[in-house]
Amino acid sequence: MGERCKVSWLYVLCVVLALVSVATIVTLWTIAITGGRGVDVTAPWDRDRLPGYLVPEFYNITLWPRLKPNPNSNLYIFTGWSAVQFECLEATDLILIHSNKLNYTEMQDEHFVKGVSVPNIKSTWLQLQTQYLVIQLMGKLTPGQKYQLHAQFTGELADDLAGFYRSEYKEDGVTKIVATSQMHPTNARKTFPCFDEPAMKAVFHITLIHPTGTIALSNGMEMENGTITIDGETLLQTTFEATEKMSTYLLAIIVSDYAHLSTTQGNIQIRIWARKKAIEEGQGNYALNVTGPILAFFQSYYNISYPLRKSDQIALPDFYFGAMENWGLVTYRETNLLYDPETSSNSNKETTVTIIAHELAHMWFGNLVTLRWWNEVWLNEGFASYVSYLGADYAEPDWNVKDLIVLDDVQKVFAVDALVSSHPLTSKEDSINLPGQIMEQFDTISYRKISLSYLQDNNVSLPRQVDAIMNRWVRQMGFPVVTIDTSTGIVSQNHFLLVPESNVTVESPYKYEWMIPVRWMKDGATKDIWWLLEKKGLNVDMRTGPSWVLANINVTGYYRVNYDLGNWERLFSQLNTDHQVIPLINRAQLVDDAFNLARAQLLSTTLALRTTSYLSKETEYMPWQSALNNLNYFNLMLDQTEVYEPMQEYIRKQVTPLFLYFRSITSNWTKVPEKHTDQYNQVNALSTACRTGLPECQNLIRMWFRQWMDDPEHNLIHPNLRSAVYCSAVAAGGEAEWNFTWSQLQDATVASEANKLMLALACSNNTQLLERYLEFTLDPAKIRKQDATAVIxxxxxxxxxQNLTWQFVTKNWEHMFTEYGVGSFSFASLISGVTARFSTPQELQQLLDFEEEHKDAGFGSAALAVDQALERTQANIKWVQRNKQEVLQWFRSQTGN
Structure with missing residues (x-):
């Protein structure tokens, strides 16, 4: 490696730590950290950001993961050798480089000088809190000169799903180990000493040492393979092509005994990697077939060629995130990459193609062009989320998948962005420093607040410069509600808050005013876009008389719409006489807007409920899904009250025609609907009818499930319907059904099928079974760490x-925070999920007590989720107090009780 650098360099040799016990490692580390020295709180090593006077150029890294535990410590470990070349920009006697959970013993300096004197080392230590390896020199490095830092180190190949870690699975009864990685966002430092900030890009030269019989993968194409002998053991050594200049968080390194499928797209080699059995069963075929077209689409869309020779994608048994866009080697949860036509649903298929499109979009936007710091995460994730629909639409043009952005993204982000605990898309750079703060940026706002895509519409003529419009959407949180008074023609906007009495403490330079494109329709005829640039405007065309007005056609703008009561009544009349005159997406929008306007006290709750009255005539997926999403809130708030039964009766009445419709078009459930969204709505019909107690549905479910229990080798339930059937059957059944489902989960070889079974087990009405299942989440041998929060x-x-889960979480919080709180947004989902039903003063107090009890340790990446849970609970309490009786009376009036 030395021949690469004909420059001055510093050589710091860290002798590799012997394979000793954990106690010895901790002792050595403690000595290195404390060393009897006082801490200067203003010192550079106590600051969370690198000073920036050393800039990396390239790394040479060799890693050797052990796929068997050390006989002395019983730990899985890896050893590593690294060299990083960096340029000095300012004279300094201090080298700071990130290092976390890597073990070093004594530090000694040996230096070689070519033309410039290199200072000796004064002292070295590990700064645990800020995760630095600190090297103090006796003199200063010279600006403009280049140096190298060499290190030897040992780390644990733990099962913590971060950095270089261990994943396990069984194949043919044999436990197999995968050494894999998740560097994003701040875990590269857990694998090798590095300048672990996104702007600190460098080229990586990677070599992996691994057991015979395994393959090694990294970002670049394999360049050299050979055998080496270390301490009498014959091993493989694989060297990879140098990477593009890239951030540390994009590095990927994997050792496994996987198999693969391959094809080419132009001069790009495409490979899908997975467990051998999964490849043999064809579970990688769909991913292989859509990757090439998606890459071709993005090359055309960006007008930039894909810069690498290969595109690897790999399915991992244990992976915290859904997927990760490592350049040239994208990692996925198995459920998100693998698709089995025999057991996977059309929803699984859509998940695969959209997530592949999301990750491949990053190959350009995120990898080639990278954010400077984590306060601009939305630039990466929001854009990739938006164009993932374009890529998926190109690969599956018959699905109309772009329409689903309204359900999957817009409506979901509305729910969070309407809270005062929301945040702008962009934050001040100096407000995001700690790893937990960085992880908080990867939330619904950053991923899904992307509906500014209306700016891409060729029909929108911009009245001002783009930045004048965009800044109002990017630099202030929230969104507006546009109110149209058809009696006066006045159109106004206001900051939409789900809890109107909330105190907005975050000031906005734009005073919560937006520039809004109002695309609208009058009595079925679409009008030109009209821009609302201030709090109030006048458009006399909207004085309609007997006509109805509908705004935000096809939801191309990021705002809600309210109307005067007369216009609402005219829209209801249209829905009840001929609902298809109103565009499909807007039927979903009307339902969602009305329910949320009612929660914000801008409409009555009974008026919102009236948007569901026409659903007995509706067969399209989007309006039904929008209604079910909103009625789920009523379920959460009222399912322990006397409102529950009348509500179920009403929903059953509305869904029965939909159930009969699908029974008819599928020839009594023997065929699959042709249209993609019809397949989704068939699931809605079945699950809702069974959940609300329709006897024909419940008998059907019981029959299907019993047939499977009688003949476990032949599951005749269609994959699209399995989630609904499994959950309904477990809910209606007892211990026999639960145990059967658990046994099927143990034997499942397809990840998507395992996921359906895993979630169905949570549907039981037997509290003892649910308590048992919650305890399983503390045992990774029963429930993988990646799945624990989903089960809970x-x-x-x-x-x-609900009550069981809250008791379980509070009892085991410290353990879960340690074991599963490694900085993933799944942890925030845990807080959100277990508090979703909180709607009483007693539950609010429990949440406040919980926050107080754990405030010293903090909540890591879930801190914002705790704030949002408190805000939601307070809002829920008021909503129930305000609406319970009104809702009860309305449901009774609709069902004749």
Whole structure:
């Protein structure tokens, strides 16, 4: 490696730590950290950001993961050798480089000088809190000169899903180990000493040492393979092509005995990697087939060629995130990459193609062009989320998947962005420093507040410069509600808050005023876009008389719409006489807007409920899904009250025609609907009818599930319907059904099928079974760490499981925070999920007590989720007090009781 650098360099040799016990490692580390020295709180090593006077150029890294535990410590470990070349920009006697949980013993200096004197080392230590390896020199480095820092180190190949870590699975009864990585966002420092900030890009030269019989993968194409012998053991050594200049968080390194499928797209080699059995069963075929077209689409869309020779995608048994866009080697949860036509649903298929499109979009936007710091996460994730729909639409043009952005993104982000605990898309750079703060940026706002895509519409003529419009959407949180008074023609905007009495403490330079494109329709005829640039405007065309007005056609703008009561009545009349005159997406919008306007006290709750009255005539997926999403809030708030039964009766009445419709078009459930969204709505019809007690549906479910229990080798339930059937059957059944489902989960070889079974187990109404299942989440041998929060929140979502789950979480919080709180947004989902039903003063007090009890340790990446849970609970209490009787009377009036 030395021949690469004909420059001055510093050589710091860290002798590799012997394979000793954990106690010895801790002792050595403690000595290195404390060393009897006092801490200067203003010192550079106590600051959370690198000073910036050293800039990396390239790394040479060799890693050797052990896929068997050390016989002395019983730990899985890896050893590493690294060299980083950096340029000195300012004279300094201090080298700061990130290092976390890497073990070093004594530090000694050996230096070689070519033309410039290199200072000796004065002292070295690990600064634990800020995760630095600190090297103090006796003199200063010279600006403009280049140096190298060499290190040897040992780390644990733990099962913590961060940095270089261990994943396990069983194949043919044999436990197998995968050494894999998740560097994003701040875990590269857990793998090798590095300048671990996104702007600190460098080239990576990677070599992996691994056991015979395994393959090694990294970002670049494999360049050299050979055997080496270390301490009498014959090993493989794989060297990879140098990477593009990239951030540390994009590095990927994997050792496994996986198999792969391959094809080419132009001069790009495409490979799908997975467990051998999964490849043999064809579970990677769909991903292989859509990757090439998606890459081709993005090359055309960006008008920039894909810069690498290969595009690897790999499915991992244990992975905290859904996927990660490592350049040239994208990592996925198995459920998100693998698709089995025999057991996977069309929803699984859509998930695969959209997530592939999201990650491949990053190859350009995020990897080639990278954010400077984590306060601009939305630039990466929001854009990738938006164009993922474009890529998926190109790969599956018959699905109309772009329409689903309204349900999957817009409506979901509205729910969070309407809270005063929301945040702008962009934050001040100096407000995001700690790893927990960085992880908080990867939330619904950053991923889904992307509906500014109306600016892409060729029909929108911009009245001012783009930045004048965009800044109002990017630099202030929230969104507006546009109110149209058809009696006066006045159109106004206001900051929409789900809890109108909330105190907005975050000041905005734009006073919560937006520039809004109002695309609208009058009695079925679409009008030109009209821009609302201030709090109030006048458009006399909207004085309609007997006509109805509908705004935000096809939801191309990021705002809600309210009307005067006369216009609402005219819209209801249209829905009840011929609902198809109103565009499909807007039927979903009307439902969602009305329910949320009612929660914000801008409409009556009974008026919102009236948007569901026409649903007995509706067969399209989007309006039904929008209604079910909103009625779920009523379930959460009222399912322990006397409102529950009349509500179920009403929903059953509305869904029965939909159930009969799908029974008819599927020839009594023997065929699959042709249209993509019809397949989704068939699931809605079945699950809602069974959940609300329609006897024909419940008998059907019981029959299907019993047939499977009688013949476990032949599951005849269609994959699209399995989630609904499994959950309904477990809910209606007892221990026999639960145990059967658990046994099927243990034997499942397809990740998507395992996921359906795993979530169905949380549907039981037997509290003892639910308690048992919650305890399973503390045992990774039963429930993988990546799935623990999903199981816990699924039990919390069960009417019978809410109290159990809260008790479980509070009892085991410290353990879960240590084991599962490694900085993922799944942890924030845990807080959100277990508090979703909180709607009483007693529950609010429990949440406040919980916050107080754990405030010293903090909540890591879930801190914002705790604030949002408190805000939601307070709002829920008021909503129930205000609406319970009105809602009860309305449901009774609709069902004849």
């Amino acid at each position: 929140t699924a039990v919390a979502n069960n009417r019978a499981g």
